[in-house]
Amino acid sequence: MSDNLGKENWTAVDQLMESFLLPRDNALTAAVAAADQAGLPPIQVPPVQGRFLHLLARSIGARRLLEFGTLGGYSTIWLDRSLPPSGRMTRLELNPAYAEVARTNLERAGVGDRVDVVVGPAAESLPALDGETFDFTFIDADKPSTAGYFDWSVAHTRPGGVIVVDNVIRRGGILDEATAGDDAANVAGIRSFLKAAGSDPRVDVTALQTVGSKGHDGFALAVVN
Ligand SMILES: C[S@@+](CC[C@H](N)C(=O)[O-])C[C@H]1O[C@@H](n2cnc3c(N)ncnc32)[C@H](O)[C@@H]1O
Numbered sequence: 001m002s003d004n005l006g007k008e009n010w011t012a013v014d015q016l017m018e019s020f021l022l023p024r025d026n027a028l029t030a031a032v033a034a035a036d037q038a039g040l041p042p043i044q045v046p047p048v049q050g051r052f053l054h055l056l057a058r059s060i061g062a063r064r065l066l067e068f069g070t071l072g073g074y075s076t077i078w079l080d081r082s083l084p085p086s087g088r089m090t091r092l093e094l095n096p097a098y099a100e101v102a103r104t105n106l107e108r109a110g111v112g113d114r115v116d117v118v119v120g121p122a123a124e125s126l127p128a129l130d131g132e133t134f135d136f137t138f139i140d141a142d143k144p145s146t147a148g149y150f151d152w153s154v155a156h157t158r159p160g161g162v163i164v165v166d167n168v169i170r171r172g173g174i175l176d177e178a179t180a181g182d183d184a185a186n187v188a189g190i191r192s193f194l195k196a197a198g199s200d201p202r203v204d205v206t207a208l209q210t211v212g213s214k215g216h217d218g219f220a221l222a223v224v225n
Helices: 003-021 026-037 047-059 074-080 096-108 122-129 143-155 170-175 181-198
Strands: 064-068 088-093 115-119 134-139 157-166 203-212 215-224
Touching: 003 047, 003 203, 026 074, 026 096, 047 074, 047 134, 047 157, 047 203, 064 074, 074 088, 074 096, 074 134, 088 096, 088 122, 096 115, 115 122, 122 143, 134 143, 143 157, 143 181, 143 215, 170 181, 170 215, 181 203, 181 215
Parallel strands: 064 088, 064 134, 088 115, 134 157
Antiparallel strands: 157 215, 203 215
């Protein structure tokens, strides 16, 4: 089976799962449409993975969420929907235009008042969050910085808290930085993160490959000890 045929099947299976399992949510549909219209790249998590993040955060009773890389707010809305009424979420986004699209999307979803938006490079935004402790963190921003974001997140996550890092497989590009072409800096960043996480006694971690409408990729999942 060619890779293209594979991707067609993966997309069809994702769509079937969406139709069987996912609730209709007009705010999420509108968020994707608004991001498309504003010219944002369509690199948000697919619906089944948004739902997966949501369920994971809910399963640990997360009240304090952190997200690196918000784009148009799609994963933010999924994660916010996992919070109890007293919960809060902080999202870090480099691009002011993306942050603005996300702000509108969050307001439309009715979650704008409990999501703090910090615009700018995440590394520069982190010191202001030094006193915080998070239950659940989703890292999905500039891949070369992933090891640093993860290290900071581990130090600011409660024992039993969860950290998810997206895009760690990169169509298998993770196997070899030397053959990753344009993606070499991202592959190098993710490989450094994986090596450091695997020997970090503060966490237990694994990574899963995924296929679906966004192709072949995967995520790492860590629980803080
Ligand atoms: C893959 S997108 C995030 C998608 C989003 N999590 C979702 O699934 O809906 C990556 C985002 O990270 C942002 N980003 C890139 N470099 C960043 C940095 N240094 N600090 C904060 N955000 C950054 C990009 O502007 C982009 O919006």
